[in-house]
Amino acid sequence: MSGDLAGRRVLVPESRELDLFASMLEAHGAEAVRCPLVAMRDVEDPAPVEAWLRRLAEGRFDDLILLTGEGLRRLMPIAKRMGIDGRVVEAIGRLRTVTRGPKPVRALRELGLSAQVTAPAPTTAGVIEALAGLDLAGRTVGVQLYPDNPNQPLLDAIRAAGAVPDPVLPYRYASDVDTDRVEAAIREMADGRIDVVAFTSSPQVRRFQDVAKARALEEQLRSGLSRTRIAAVGPVVADAVEAAGAQVWVAPESSFHMKPLVNAIRGEFRAA
Known part of the structure; x- marks a missing residue:
């Protein structure tokens, strides 16, 4: 060839x-x-994810950080099973969303939504740099994490800015x-x-x-x-x-x- x-x-x-x-x-x-x-699988215990989605649907967040497109795509079927997928999409649409890289941007577009802030580099450091230009004092920030990375530097940066992070891990890696x-x-x-x-x-x-x-x-x-x-x-x-x-x-x-x-x-x- x-x-x-x-x-x-x-x-x-x-x-x-x-x-x-x-x-x-x-x-x-x-x-x-x-x-x-490496394969991506749903988490074995969905209860923490379901509780997080309820807080999102109830309007408990001021901002949302999406680190991966896979994370959002995994959240939506869970929300659908709970019967709150429409409310979740509406809630995300009202939030200031921050994305790391192009994949979460594409996942948002699939829902008819767009990101308000995109990190200058698709890394944790890039997300932290993007947050530095925002007023986070007194706000609650939903944070979609990904497996094998608790991302303590990001959560610490949110706290240092005067906000409360509310993380969720919606999927896991498997061999x-x-x-x-x-x-x-x-x-x-x-x-x-x-x-x-x-x-x-x-x-x-x-x-x-x-x-x-x-x-x-x-x-x-x-x-x-x-x-x-x-x-x-x-x-x-x-x-x-x-x-x-x-x-x-x-x-x-x-x-x-x-x-x-x-x-x-x-x-x-x-x-x-």
């Missing part, structure tokens, strides 16, 4: 949009090696593919059989580390990450890669989602 990525084997650890991402790469000639590492497949991917990278690994979330990096530790493959993972080109969808993922002791080869300069990531990978191979 012809294309900028012809002959390149790209490891794809994406889960939710695996086929879409893989097809984008394959359209430019790549062989997409599918290895979905997706079996551990044997992850082990095989680590070995393929260590053997130089993967040209690029394209990370789209930081939990994917941690899943590799967890499997490497469990299977005594930490040296192979270090070797594989050092000899394989690493593409990161955005700065949060890049930070996770660097925390794992590896170097990011390419990342989009802006618009941190899959299509710009594919274009960034193509651009690096064209320039080589």
Whole structure:
């Protein structure tokens, strides 16, 4: 197959949009090696989420921070089961909403809503910077968190501004593919059989580390990450890669989602 990525084997650890991402790469000639590492699931105990949604529907919040699009998409079916989805949408529409990155913005648009404030960078630091320009004194701020990150710096920043944060965690991460497949991917990278690994979330990096530790493959993972080109969808993922002791080869300069990531990978191979 012809294309900028012809002959390149790209490891794809994406889960939710695996086929879409893989097809984008394959359209430019790549062989997409599918290895979905992390799945997103509903929380096991929905009671805290339901209580939070009731407070939202009752108008108990002044502001709302959305850190992920997945979070809002997980909240709405729960609200629908409770019979308050219409009230939740109306309540969000009345709030000053702050978003981290393009994904929560798109999730809001799906509900016919828009964000009032968008963080200058899709990171916790970017959200805190956006909040610094707002008067939060005496306000209650709903905060949609995401798994494996209690985000204490963000909650502390809200309190320091004189507001009360009210966080909710509407979903959890779960291992997706079996551990044997992850082990095989680590070995393929260590053997130089993967040209690029394209990370789209930081939990994917941690899943590799967890499997490497469990299977005594930490040296192979270090070797594989050092000899394989690493593409990161955005700065949060890049930070996770660097925390794992590896170097990011390419990342989009802006618009941190899959299509710009594919274009960034193509651009690096064209320039080589």
